[in-house]
Amino acid sequence: MLRIIxxxxxxxxxxxxxxxxxxxxxxxxxxxxxxxxxxSGYETSGISQxxxxxxxxxxxxxxxxxxxxxxxxLMLYGGYLWMMAxxxxxxxxxxxxxxxxxxxxxxxxxxxxxxxxxxFSRIAPRxxxxxxxxxxxxxxxxxxxxxxxxxxxxxxxxCNEHDDPSGCP
Numbered sequence: 131m132l133r134i135i136x137x138x139x140x141x142x143x144x145x146x147x148x149x150x151x152x153x154x155x156x157x158x159x160x161x162x163x164x165x166x167x168x169x170s171g172y173e174t175s176g177i178s179q180x181x182x183x184x185x186x187x188x189x190x191x192x193x194x195x196x197x198x199x200x201x202x203x204l205m206l207y208g209g210y211l212w213m214m215a216x217x218x219x220x221x222x223x224x225x226x227x228x229x230x231x232x233x234x235x236x237x238x239x240x241x242x243x244x245x246x247x248x249x250f251s252r253i254a255p256r257x258x259x260x261x262x263x264x265x266x267x268x269x270x271x272x273x274x275x276x277x278x279x280x281x282x283x284x285x286x287x288x289c290n291e292h293d294d295p296s297g298c299p
Contacts, residue, residue, distance in 0.1 A: 190243075197239055204232035 211225035 194239070194243065197235075201232055201236050204228060204235075208232060 208225045208229035211221055211228065215222040215225060
């Protein structure tokens with residue numbers, strides 16, 4: 131009876147430790163960040179925080195998370211088959227092939243992510259587009275545009291054509 135009470139109390143303590151961070155109320159920074167944006171000359175009212183790039187990034191993150199879960203499940207299943215083979219060569223071979231396929235799949239996924247990240251990190255800085263609403267970096271807009279921005283301004287060409295070095299890399 132004492133053992134059961136001890137196990138239940140440890141379980142309740144662990145659950146409380148895991149749930150406690152959800153009840154901590156922190157101060158939000160939204161108002162401070164909006165004030166900073168307005169002081170910097172950006173238009174902050176009516177601008178949506180959801181962009182196509184953030185949606186795509188979230189989709190890729192979810193997809194990679196699901197693939198990671200599938201990899202772990204395949205590895206666990208392959209390990210289980212290996213442990214339960216009990217000298218059966220057919221089942222042992224099946225387990226080895228499953229583990230090899232899971233590892234090769236993980237390598238292909240990580241390589242594809244690395245290649246796409248490399249390509250997009252090299253392309254994105256060359257195509258600076260600032261929507262007319264004020265979001266974006268001030269360096270990507272011409273000074274005469276009033277902070278609204280000019281679509282498809284190449285920052286390096288702008289810096290080479292103008293003598294003003296402010297905002298240029």
